[in-house]
Amino acid sequence: xxxxxxxxxxxxxxxxxxxxxxxxxxxxxxxxxxxxxxxxxxxxxxxxxxxxxxxxxxxxxxxxxx
Amino acid sequence: xxxxxxxxxxxxxxxxxxxxxxxxxxxxxxxxxxxxxxxxxxxxxxxxxxxxxxxxxxxxxxxxxxxxxxxxxxxxxxxxxxxxxxxxxxxxxxxxxxxxxxxxxxxxxxxxxxxxxxxxxxxxxxxxxxxxxxxxxxxxx
Numbered sequence: 001x002x003x004x005x006x007x008x009x010x011x012x013x014x015x016x017x018x019x020x021x022x023x024x025x026x027x028x029x030x031x032x033x034x035x036x037x038x039x040x041x042x043x044x045x046x047x048x049x050x051x052x053x054x055x056x057x058x059x060x061x062x063x064x065x066x
Numbered sequence: 067x068x069x070x071x072x073x074x075x076x077x078x079x080x081x082x083x084x085x086x087x088x089x090x091x092x093x094x095x096x097x098x099x100x101x102x103x104x105x106x107x108x109x110x111x112x113x114x115x116x117x118x119x120x121x122x123x124x125x126x127x128x129x130x131x132x133x134x135x136x137x138x139x140x141x142x143x144x145x146x147x148x149x150x151x152x153x154x155x156x157x158x159x160x161x162x163x164x165x166x167x168x169x170x171x172x173x174x175x176x177x178x179x180x181x182x183x184x185x186x187x188x189x190x191x192x193x194x195x196x197x198x199x200x201x202x203x204x205x206x207x
Contacts, residue, residue, distance in 0.1 A: 021069050026076045029146035031207050038146055 002061045006034045008052045023047040072144050078136040079147050083201035085123065090195025092119055097188040101180060150204040154197050161196040165189060 009019050009030075016034075020027040025044060032038035033048075040048075049056045099112060126132065142148040169176065169185070 020072075024069055024072065026072050026144045026146060028076065028205055028207070029144065032146060035207075038149065041145055044145060 001036065001039060001063055001066055003033065003036065003059055005030070005048060005059055008054070008059065012052065019051070022051055074133050075136065075142050075144050075147055078133045079142070079151070079201065079205065081130070081132055083198050083205065085198070086194045087198030087202065090191045090198055092116065093187050093191030093194060097184050097191055100184060150201060153204060154200040157200040158193050158197045161192055162189065165192050
């Protein structure tokens with residue numbers, strides 16, 4: 001699964017820590033989601049989408065193998 | 067959940083991973099070193115070294131504000147930290163199982179001088195080292 005969180009975050013001028021603070025998760029959560037090493041729960045995905053005022057489908061896209 | 071709680075958990079996870087790794091290395095060195103024959107002077111130096119390590123850890127716990135109360139919490143509130151903690155426990159159980167199977171398989175090859183205390187320190191070292199390295203590896207950026 002790919003995600004575009006890093007692009008959204010950079011476009012909003014936020015650091016990983018600032019985004020983590022905004023949605024009440026650890027910085028490592030953001031870091032590992034961005035590098036696709038950690039697949040977040042629906043709750044975190046919705047929180048991130050809500051923070052960037054977009055939909056989860058815009059943030060996360062499925063790979064062929066998924 | 068307060069952001070301060072998550073930062074405390076993050077700090078604890080990081081410190082605990084390094085502590086487990088270092089304690090694991092110390093335990094393994096101690097178990098291997100004590101197997102070979104050494105005179106009283108060498109064993110005194112070893113004892114002082116371990117004592118020095120324990121004092122350094124104690125100073126760190128006191129000065130760096132190591133959140134000891136976290137040891138009494140069943141799980142992390144942060145989803146990612148909880149996941150890597152669970153994975154680290156799985157890796158630790160697996161490593162411990164492999165160790166036990168290794169000892170079972172090579173039972174006759176283990177010299178009789180190896181005491182239960184040596185084996186216990188060896189198992190403890192393996193457990194701590196695998197937990198520490200697993201946590202560090204999974205929480206890399």
